[in-house]
Amino acid sequence: MSIAETGNPGSINFTSTRNACKLCAPLGASLALRGIEGCIPLIHGSQGCSTYIRRYAISHFREPLDIGSSNFTESAAIFGGRENLFTALDNLTRSYKPQAIGITSTCLAETIGEDLPMYLKQYEAERSRGGRNNACLEPVIFYASTPSYRGTHMDGFHEAVYAALSALAGEGAGPEKGAPPRINLISGLVSAEDIRELHRILRSFTGSPDSRGPCPYTLFPDYSETLDGPSWETYQKLPQGGTRLDDIRGMGRAAGTLYLGRPSGADAGRWLLDCRGVPLVNAELPIGIENCDSFFASLSELWGREIPETWAKERGRLVDAYIDGHKYVNGKRAVIYGEEDFAAALASFLDEIGVVPVIAATGAENSGFRARLGQAPRNTKEKMEIMEDADFAGMLEKAKFLKPDFVMGHSKGLYLARNLGVPLVRCGFPIHDRIGGQRILHLGYRGTLNLFDLICNALMEETQARHENGYTYL
Numbered sequence: 001m002s003i004a005e006t007g008n009p010g011s012i013n014f015t016s017t018r019n020a021c022k023l024c025a026p027l028g029a030s031l032a033l034r035g036i037e038g039c040i041p042l043i044h045g046s047q048g049c050s051t052y053i054r055r056y057a058i059s060h061f062r063e064p065l066d067i068g069s070s071n072f073t074e075s076a077a078i079f080g081g082r083e084n085l086f087t088a089l090d091n092l093t094r095s096y097k098p099q100a101i102g103i104t105s106t107c108l109a110e111t112i113g114e115d116l117p118m119y120l121k122q123y124e125a126e127r128s129r130g131g132r133n134n135a136c137l138e139p140v141i142f143y144a145s146t147p148s149y150r151g152t153h154m155d156g157f158h159e160a161v162y163a164a165l166s167a168l169a170g171e172g173a174g175p176e177k178g179a180p181p182r183i184n185l186i187s188g189l190v191s192a193e194d195i196r197e198l199h200r201i202l203r204s205f206t207g208s209p210d211s212r213g214p215c216p217y218t219l220f221p222d223y224s225e226t227l228d229g230p231s232w233e234t235y236q237k238l239p240q241g242g243t244r245l246d247d248i249r250g251m252g253r254a255a256g257t258l259y260l261g262r263p264s265g266a267d268a269g270r271w272l273l274d275c276r277g278v279p280l281v282n283a284e285l286p287i288g289i290e291n292c293d294s295f296f297a298s299l300s301e302l303w304g305r306e307i308p309e310t311w312a313k314e315r316g317r318l319v320d321a322y323i324d325g326h327k328y329v330n331g332k333r334a335v336i337y338g339e340e341d342f343a344a345a346l347a348s349f350l351d352e353i354g355v356v357p358v359i360a361a362t363g364a365e366n367s368g369f370r371a372r373l374g375q376a377p378r379n380t381k382e383k384m385e386i387m388e389d390a391d392f393a394g395m396l397e398k399a400k401f402l403k404p405d406f407v408m409g410h411s412k413g414l415y416l417a418r419n420l421g422v423p424l425v426r427c428g429f430p431i432h433d434r435i436g437g438q439r440i441l442h443l444g445y446r447g448t449l450n451l452f453d454l455i456c457n458a459l460m461e462e463t464q465a466r467h468e469n470g471y472t473y474l
Contacts, residue, residue, distance in 0.1 A: 004436070012021065014244055014333070015214070016367065017391045018391050018392070018393035018394075019391050019393055019412070019415060020220050020363050020391045021337050021361060021362065021363035021390045021391055021392060021395070021412070022152040022153065022154075022364060022390075023056070023152065023153035023363075023430075024035065024049075024052075024053070024105055024148040024152075024153060024156070024365025025104075025146035025147065025148045025150070025151050025152065025153060025155055025156030025159070025427060026041075026043055026045075026049060026053060026104040026146045026148070026156055027052075027056060027057065027130060027147075027153045027156065028152070028153030028154055028155065028156035028157035028158075028160070029041065029104040029144050029156035029157060029159060029160035030043070030053050030057070030065075030067055030104065030156075030160075031153075031157060031189065031207075031221075031223060031227070032156075032157045032158075032160035032161050032164075032189075032221045032223075033102035033104070033160050033164070033221075034171060034221075034223045034227055034242070034244045035220065035221020035222045035223040035242055035243060035245055035430060036100055036102070036164060036176060036220075036248070036265055037096060037099060037219060037240075037241065037242035037243060037244050037245060038098050038099030038100060038242065038245070039099065039100040039101070039102055039236055039238075039242065040066060040067070040068055040092055040096050040098045040100075040101055040102075040190060040237075040238060041068065041101075041102050041103075041104060042067075042068040042069070042070065042089070042101050042102065042103045042104070043067060043068065043069045043070070043104055043106060043110045043115065044070045044085055044088075044103055044104065044105050044106060044114065045069070045070065045072050045081075045104070045106025045107070045108045045109050046069075046072045046103070046108060046164075047069050047071045047072075048071035048098055049069065049108075049439035050067045050068070050456040051069075053065075053067055053448045054067050056430065057227075059431075059432045060429060060430040060431055060432060060437050060438060061192070061227045061228060061432070061436070061437075061438045062438070063227055063228060063229070063239075063438075064235070065227070066096070066102075066237055066238070068088055068091075068092045068108060069088065070084040070085045070087075070088040070181065071084060071088070071107070072298060072432060077108060077112060079372055080112070080114065081114055082114075082119050082122075085103075085116075085119055086119075086126075086461060087101065089101060089123060090220070091140065092362060093137050093139060094137075095237070096237050096238055098139045098140070098238060099139055099245055100140040100142070100164075100245060100249060101127075101137050101139050101140070101141045101142075102142060102143075102144065102160060102163070102164065102366045103116060103120075103141065103142070103143040103144070104143075104144050104146045104156065105143070105144070105145050105146055105147060106146070106147065106148070107148050107149055107468055109147075109416060110147035110149075110150075110394070111147070115116075116145070116279045117143065120141060120301060120391050121144045122144060122165070123263075124141070125146065133285075135454060140167070140168065140245065142162035142163050142164060142167035142168070144156070144160045144162070145157045145159065145163075146160070147160050148378045151364070152314045152339070152363055152364045153189070153339075154188070154189060154339040154340065154341070154364060155263075155264065155265050155364070156178075157188070157189045158261075158263040158266050158268070158400040159223075159265060159266040160266045161186060161220065161221060161266075162263075162266035162267065162268040162271060163266070164194055164220075164221075164248060164268075165220075165248065165251060165268040165271060165318075166268070166271055166462065168248045168249050169249060169251045169252040169272065169276060170244065170249050170250070170252050170253070170271075171252060171253075171276070171301040172275060174364045174460055180214055180215065180216060181216075181254075181255035181302070181303060181304070182216040182217060182250070182253070182254045182255060183215075183216075183217050183218075183256050183257070183258060183299075183302045183303060184217070184218050184219065184220065184251045184254045184256070184257040184258070184262065184270055184272070184278065185202065185217060185218070185219045185220070185258050185260070186199065186220055186257060186258070186259045186397075187219065187220070187221065187260050187261075188260050188261035188266055188285060188341045188342075189339060189340070189341075189342075189429060189436060190260075190442060190443060191228055191429070191437070191438055191440050191441070191442060192223060192224045192225075192228035192438045192439065193224075193228075193320065193438065193439045193440060193441045194441060194442055194443040194447065195219070195222055195223065195224035197441060197443055197446065197447060198219055198442050198443065198444075199219060199222075199298075200365075201299070201311075202215070202217045202219065202270045202299070204308045204310060205303055205305050205308060206297065211259075215303050215305060215334055217290060218243065218247040218248070218250065218251055218254065218472065219243065220243040221242070221243055221253070222241065222242055222243045223242065224241065224243070225239065225241025226238075226240075226241040226242050227438065228438045228439065229241065229256065234418045247297070251272060251276075251278070252272060252274075253276075253278075253280060254278050255278075255279070255302065256278060256279040256280070256281065256302040257269045257278050257279065257280050257299050257448075258281050258283060258299065258302060259280060259283070259296045260279070260284075260285055260286070260295075260334075260341070261282075261284075261285065261340075261341035262282055262284075262340075262341065262368065262372070264340070264364070264366045264368055266310075269282065270388070271317075275426045279304065281298050283295050284341070284343050284344060284345050284348065285342060285344075285345035285442070285443060286343065286345075286358055286443050286444055286447075286448075287348070287349045287442055287443060287447065287448055287451065288347040288348050288349030288352045288448055289315065289318060289319070289322075289445075289448065290348060290352060291345055291348060291349070292315070292398070292445050292448060293315075295444075296311060303386060311445065313321070313387070314444070314445040314446060315445050316451075317445070317449065318448055318452070320388075321430065321449055321452055321453070322353060322452065324351075325452060325453075325456040326354065328354050328437060328456045328459050328460060329354055329355050329452075329455060329456060329459065330353075330354035330355075331354060331355075331356070332354075332355050332356070332459065333355070333356045333358045333402065333403060333404045333405050334350055334355050334356070334357050334358065334363070334404055334405065334406050334407070334408055334465065335357075335358060335359040335361070335395060335399050335402075335404045335406075335407045335408070335409075335413075335416065335420075336350065336357055336359070336360050336407075336408045336409060336427075337359075337360070337361040337362065337390065337395065337407075337408075337410075337413060338409045338410060338428040338448060339362060339364070339428070339429075340360065340362045340364050340366055340369040340372075342344065342428050343360050343361065343362050343369070343373075343409075344360075344369065344372045344373060345386070345438060346427075347360045347373055349448060349451065350408075352406070353455075355455070356382055357384050357385075357386070358382070358384060358385060358399070358402040358404055359385045359386075359387060359398060359399055359402065359404070360373050360386055360387070361386075361387035361388075361390040361395050362387070362388055362390060363389065363390055363391070364389065365388055365389040366388055367388070368394075369386070369388050370386050370388060373386050373429070383406070385402065388397050392412065392413065392416050395416055396415075396416055396419050396420070399420055400420070403419060403421055404422055405459065405462075405464075406422050406423045406424070406425055406458055407420065407422055407423070407424050407425070408424075408425040408427060408455070409424075409425075409426075409427065409428055409430050409459055410426065410427070410428040410429055410430050410431055411426060411433045411434070411437075412430070420464070423459070423461070423462050424458075424463075425451075425454050425455055425458050426440075427442060427451060427454070428442075434450040
């Protein structure tokens, strides 16, 4: 039965997924692994998996992206991929000379029951005996279980972060006596520009008026340079940048961890708390004044420092922009979608500026997403439609009855926006049909201001386009 037959937007019922609002788990894992200095991802599965991931990521970041593959063939699918994996590890070590190799599994490898931990023990044993061709080169090797039938690209991202930390982070002994407290900031899947903004925010605390010395931190993963670097004169197989391995090893001795997002599966922040005794603070992505205020307050508490004055000024400019643009956005209706953390932060932000988020959707099958958004928005009595395990066909069927004024999310929503005849405000990942997707700033007061401007201008442009003569003054 379809929604069109019942006239009830809550009764939609499909037995198939059409134009899914999610990507594969190894893709998300590969992006996280590129946030480690000198690390190359290795996909244990068919060559098509790594080719798809490279092509998909390149069209967003507009950067070359080398990813290894164990190149399963029919025989490997039947007899196992152990020898393929060993050959791939040897080839990557010899060709790239990496500091680390992060292995991610695929649906095929997991379905046939590949025992990656056992394979790695066997490989390490051979390497220690000098039985591999590259025994003199010994990159750190670790493994993340990322079959796509068990989760989305966001689950793969969190799984890779967890795998790297649990393999590398040493024993927790707390900060060194007399040393300033070091904190960990674990970021979700955000843009390269967002990561640079996080660095800017973290570094600002060192220069705060009550500064008693540096405020050391580890930001992980950090692909701000490896996936969005300067032009090269010669090709670099492994671009410079990323979180240093030694810094990851020291994350178990931090004074606290601030985790942006709420992973539904593998949780590196929880592991640091349970296994290394590092206090954990979970926070929503800092989009919107409320979320940003909470983020800065958490940093201030973890470091024991006052929030630098510069951010009060940034916040003031954002408040002023809200006032300037209020008449353009108040009462408008929006459909938002994306990863759970991103969609939850967008819903809070839109409610804050007076926009009614009529649909908030994610491709993940995660009851926690519904719980985070379960309460009615503060600025309207209208109930928000919350969709998990969503596809764009289902979103369209519901949205037809809810009459949104704009759609907000990544490029795959173009189908949705065109069918509804409303603007698409592009943000998040992936952005395939515009230049600069990796440079869209979403986080912090400045990122929120950027999103606010994008929304206002999209609505103003739509108003101009509807009128024959147009308006040069709105």
